[in-house]
Amino acid sequence: MSSVGREKILVIAPSWIGDCVMAQPSLALLRQQYPDATIHVFAPKWSLPVLKRMPEVDEVLENPFGHGELKLLKRMRLGRMLGKQGFTRALILPNSMKSALVPYFAKIPIRTGFVGEMRYHLINDIRVLNEVKLPKMVDRYTSLSYPATQSLSINSPMPVLTVDSQSQVASVEKFSLNLERPIVSICPGAEYGIAKRWPVKHFAQVVKQCVAKGWQVWYFGSHKDAPIAQEIIELSGGLGISLCGKTKLDEAVDLLALSNVVLCNDSGLMHIAAALQRPIVVIYGSSSSDHTPPLSECVEILSLNLECSPCFERECPLGHMRCLEDLSYELVFDAINKLINNSLPENNLNNV
Numbered sequence: 001m002s003s004v005g006r007e008k009i010l011v012i013a014p015s016w017i018g019d020c021v022m023a024q025p026s027l028a029l030l031r032q033q034y035p036d037a038t039i040h041v042f043a044p045k046w047s048l049p050v051l052k053r054m055p056e057v058d059e060v061l062e063n064p065f066g067h068g069e070l071k072l073l074k075r076m077r078l079g080r081m082l083g084k085q086g087f088t089r090a091l092i093l094p095n096s097m098k099s100a101l102v103p104y105f106a107k108i109p110i111r112t113g114f115v116g117e118m119r120y121h122l123i124n125d126i127r128v129l130n131e132v133k134l135p136k137m138v139d140r141y142t143s144l145s146y147p148a149t150q151s152l153s154i155n156s157p158m159p160v161l162t163v164d165s166q167s168q169v170a171s172v173e174k175f176s177l178n179l180e181r182p183i184v185s186i187c188p189g190a191e192y193g194i195a196k197r198w199p200v201k202h203f204a205q206v207v208k209q210c211v212a213k214g215w216q217v218w219y220f221g222s223h224k225d226a227p228i229a230q231e232i233i234e235l236s237g238g239l240g241i242s243l244c245g246k247t248k249l250d251e252a253v254d255l256l257a258l259s260n261v262v263l264c265n266d267s268g269l270m271h272i273a274a275a276l277q278r279p280i281v282v283i284y285g286s287s288s289s290d291h292t293p294p295l296s297e298c299v300e301i302l303s304l305n306l307e308c309s310p311c312f313e314r315e316c317p318l319g320h321m322r323c324l325e326d327l328s329y330e331l332v333f334d335a336i337n338k339l340i341n342n343s344l345p346e347n348n349l350n351n352v
Contacts, residue, residue, distance in 0.1 A: 007034045010082065010108060012092045012099050013043035013051065015067060016191075017249075017268035018292065020047045021275050022138040023093055024159040027056040029145040030091070040087070042102065049250040050272065053161040070098060079105025092123065093141050112144055137292050158295050159275040161253060168254035175243060177255070182215045182340055185256055186240070187264035187273070188232060189225030193314025195286035196265050198324050198332075200228060204235035205329035206263065210336065211239045215260070219244050220252050220269055261340045263332065270294055279339040281332060285324040286311050298342070300335040302327060 009030060013020050020043060030039060038058045041051050051060045064078075065071060075098070083106035090103035092113035100122035103111045112125040120126070127148060134140045139154040172179065188203055190196035207217050219229035223245030233240055247255065253272060256262060262273040262280045266287045273280050274296035282294050284303040288310040293301070303309070309323040316323075 007037035007088045008086055009034065009037050009039050010061075010087045010090045010103060010106070011039060011041045012090065012094065012103065013041050013047065013063075014094050015044055015047075017047050017050055018271035019093075019137065020050055021159050021161070021268070021271035022292065022295070023141045024054050024056070024161070024275065025138060025156040026091070026093070026141040026145040027054060028157060028160075029142060031056040033145070046249070049248065050161065050253065053163075053250070053253055055162060065098070072101070075101045076105045078102055079107075082106040083108070091144055093144065095129075097122065112148075114140070114144070135290055138295060156295075158277075158297070159271070160277075161272065161275040163254055163257045163276070164250070167250065168257065171247070171251045171254050172258075174251075175241075175246070175255075177218070177241070178216065179258065182260040183218060183258055184210045184215050184336060184340065185218045185220055185259040185262045185273070185278075186229075186232070187220045187225075187262065187267055187269040188228045189221040189244075189269075190265040190267040191222075191224075192267075192287075195311070195313050195316050195321065195324075196267065197228070198265055198283045198285070198327065199321075200231045201235060202327070202329040202332070203232045203263075206333050206336065207232060207236040207239050209329075209333045211236075213337075215340065217241070218255070218259075220247070220256060221245070261336050263336060266292065274299065279342065281335045281339065283324070283327060283332065285309065285321070285327075286313050286316070288312075298339065300339060302332060302335060 013023055039056055040059045040061055041057050042061045042063050043051055044063045048060050051057050079102040087108045089110035090108040092100050095114055095116035097117040097119055100119045104122040110125050111123045113123045114127050114129045138156045142156040143154055210217055217240035219240055219242040221244040226244040229242040229244045256273050257276045259278050262278050264270040265283050270282055274294040279298040280294055280296055281300045289301050304323055304327055306323050
């Protein structure tokens with residue numbers, strides 16, 4: 001689609017890292033429609049390293065507001081400051097009222113978003129979300145990148161993150177990592193809550209089987225996930241290398257790209273691994289792959305699909321966690337084994 005004039009676009013990004021990854025296809029489509037535009041993304045500090053790995057993004061602006069913070073006067077001052085920068089349109093991906101305030105105060109001429117939470121006066125290019133037609137979050141974001149008059153059957157492209165090869169080499173050296181054996185990367189955390197996290201005892205059994213096959217295991221996550229990884233290491237008899245809380249997010253992106261297989265819960269790192277097109281095994285407990293699936297062509301999704309799931313709760317409301325407890329480590333290891341056998345001809349050093 002050809003450009004309709006030089007645009008300066010402000011995109012209000014979601015707060016969660018996984019949602020930011022799912023927003024990448026919408027940015028790519030904006031770039032297709034407005035090839036001469038500059039695209040600026042307003043996002044929380046923790047997601048900026050991921051956004052910088054999206055070639056469509058010209059500049060990232062830090063969103064200083066925490067979860068649930070209104071701070072109306074501060075938003076007004078920030079909006080007025082951004083209003084001096086000449087933005088021609090805004091794309092507001094979250095549905096909250098707060099997310100629409102800065103573009104409104106900036107008086108950006110075209111402000112696109114779903115009806116959302118009390119936003120009729122804040123958004124002037126209002127879209128009505130059809131949750132049945134657009135069950136996937138990625139397609140909802142993508143639909144906002146098109147004109148309202150365009151009738152679409154949404155089929156979003158896969159998210160793509162770029163890898164910095166020099167930084168990748170530096171990270172391998174920094175953490176004294178070895179690339180001579182196949183790598184199974186494990187992301188044992190899930191920021192949302194325990195009802196998304198497969199039990200550590202099951203992870204430990206999988207780690208034992210991976211190492212017995214001659215594969216090495218790396219653990220990824222934030223500092224909050226470090227105790228989880230350490231417990232897995234202890235239960236497995238000291239196996240694996242924990243990078244949880246040690247890597248910066250951009251370092252984690254580069255190192256995950258070296259994986260032969262990534263095993264994870266439904267988490268932000270799962271979406272990053274998918275955008276890196278790594279083979280992934282994903283475990284679903286309280287959540288559902290219908291709404292936020294791993295967007296990759298090489299994925300094994302494991303879920304018991306119990307009557308009580310998905311409940312979308314942070315903690316099991318029934319107290320038994322059967323959706324995760326009853327998902328056997330044998331089933332998970334079989335999925336890893338299947339995917340890693342397909343990835344072994346690939347030389348990890350080609351990714352460096």
